[in-house]
Amino acid sequence: MSDATKVTVPGDNRLAGLNVGRRTSFFGRLPIVRDLRIAVGWQKAMLVVGLVITAFFLLVAIFAPVIAPYGYSQIRGDDGTAFPTQAPPSAEHIWGTTVGGFDVFSRVVWGARTAVIAIIVAVILSIFIGVFLGLVSGYFGGWIDRVLVVIADAIYSFPSLLLAILMAIMISGGQSSLWGGILASGISITVVYIPQYFRTIRAEVMRIKGSAYVESAKVVGASTWRIMTSHLLRNSTRTLPVILTLNSSEAILTLAGLGFLGFGIEPTAAAEWGYDLNRAVADVTAGIWWTAVFPGLAIVLIVLGITLVGESLNDLADPRLRARKSAGEVIGSIEDTSVEPKVEPSADNELANELMAAEHHDTTGKEPGNE
């Protein structure tokens, strides 16, 4: 391992913390952990707040049965007496009850579980399909690429909520029961977000596939599958964490929108905030605020949390937007390079010229073979 030298003045220890020549640990390279390290000031605060809120909702979703005093579709107490309807917040029902006699607090808590499951279904499905299509489209090009791009663009430009409504109609005929409802919403949301993953991955693959290491892998005889998974996929996922978080928050909004229009999940199958807000429209006009405020705030908070994380990741990935560290603070690590950066190949360097000529020849000569 060659060691890069730290040029420093004796007594000046500002560069002592730089880890030159050391590889950052795997943990340190994980997207969010890495970002937490380089963030400063307001950006760090935003990221931390976002992470805390997101973690809070995850915990609520996991421990919903413990936290919620009643079931999501429970309308009678344990002694068999029916819950009051539209009752204001009280000791038994801390956030009041709805027009159907549901306990608002319990519905909000159980709703977190529905939201988290819907996000997981939607994000996992759209990542797998979108990334796969993006890889195929970007790597092979040709007519598959053109057709996929036109379709993806058409879908991408269309209002996502309307698309989700259409999918909900197709999947469940608009009437949802139990897990089918969550799955239907998840799949509806998936279709909306596939084009985004597709576009990002495709653009990255197009950029990478001409690079030297892909070429050399081809020369060595690596299979197409191996090039796609280990060379292209690994190197094109740089922007995925940002899209993933932003899409999760959009997924929640779409799910709530579907529920609000009556295309979500039946109240007896699961608790869903959008549905609860739909039922609260009439309440609000009558001055009954608790049925609307709490599920609504839950949506705002969870989306806020996830968006804060996504926004921070996005800003940190863009050097123009990253808040600057003050001089002397350690910004990151310098990976050592095998080439002395100051030395450029001179005009009479035969090898360099030959390599450049070969590369030039290769890119122009490749076009007809592609078709």
Add this chain to the structure above:
Amino acid sequence: MTHQHTQAEAVESPKKPAKGKAGAAKKNRLSGGFFRFVITRFLLIIPTVFILVTVVFFVMRATGDPITAAQGGRLSPDELQRRIHEAGYDRPLLVQYVEYLGNLLHGDLGTTVTDNQPVISILTRYGAATFELAILALIVALVVGIVLGRIAAKHRDRLADAGIRTFAILCYATPVFFLGLMLKLVFSVWLGWLPSSGRASLASQAQFDRLIRPTGFYIIDALQLGDPAVLLDVLRHAVLPALALGLLTAGVFIRLVRTNVISTYNSGYVEAARSRGVSEKRLLSKHAWKPALIPIITVMGMQIAVMLAGAVLTETTFEWKGLGFMLSNYLKARDFVAVQGIVILIAIIVSVANFIVDVVSALIDPRVRY
């Protein structure tokens, strides 16, 4: 730096389809390039709309015919069968599809199942209301976005910036129907300042009926009547829905204005102007501001799609009788012929809007022309 970047992209992109027509277009780019771009871009609308119409048609039919969906429980099986046969829904799907495309070319979008009206008349009757709401909301979004975005850029990384950015994220994080409900709760139920739903009071509606040529845009109609009371009434009804829908998109504009002003603010020519002694105020309002406008126009087009979806929810919340309100009503009634018509209209609007935005940005920035 950013300039180099986009330039490189613009040079790179025409390389790919360097065959046939695109290749010819590239050669003539300097002469008739702009008109060629406009025509090519215009022709691109056709496949987009065609794909969307196809997707919408087959998705809607995947669950069965519209008559069973709307009235399955209400009619006897024989009666249902007769109605399906009459409407031709028992023929092969492909035949129906070709017929639908043919009718579409004539502007015929079918007849609604539940209330037996031509879909096209619904579109013309309620389209104006949605359009009016969208324009008002766009005004709110632009004003809020530009004012706050510039303040945030000016006080970058300080308290005001953090506050405004949090507000922008809150705008985005709040579902438009929840914001609508809260505005309604505070301003019309608790404070009683503004009406809670509808587009105008009954008295004003009656006035509009007297008009010989009503436009459907209530603000214009009120101006036609020349009655300040009616105008005030219409405006009072519009405040809350426009605010709800406008704030939904304001967040995006705040972010966009902030990011772009910051990046132009740091660019070479602003630095050069600063070194010539141009005041900071003038730098912000003249030098850094104008180039930052281009992406705003582009995003404005993209926001039209978001706004139309938002309009469906806003109109439902405020009983604003526009296309979105009708769409959600027809959805509830499972009247899929009407739903299909409205969705296709929205698809066309979105495609045309994207086309206009592309042309405008090509006019402003020659690098966009490909």
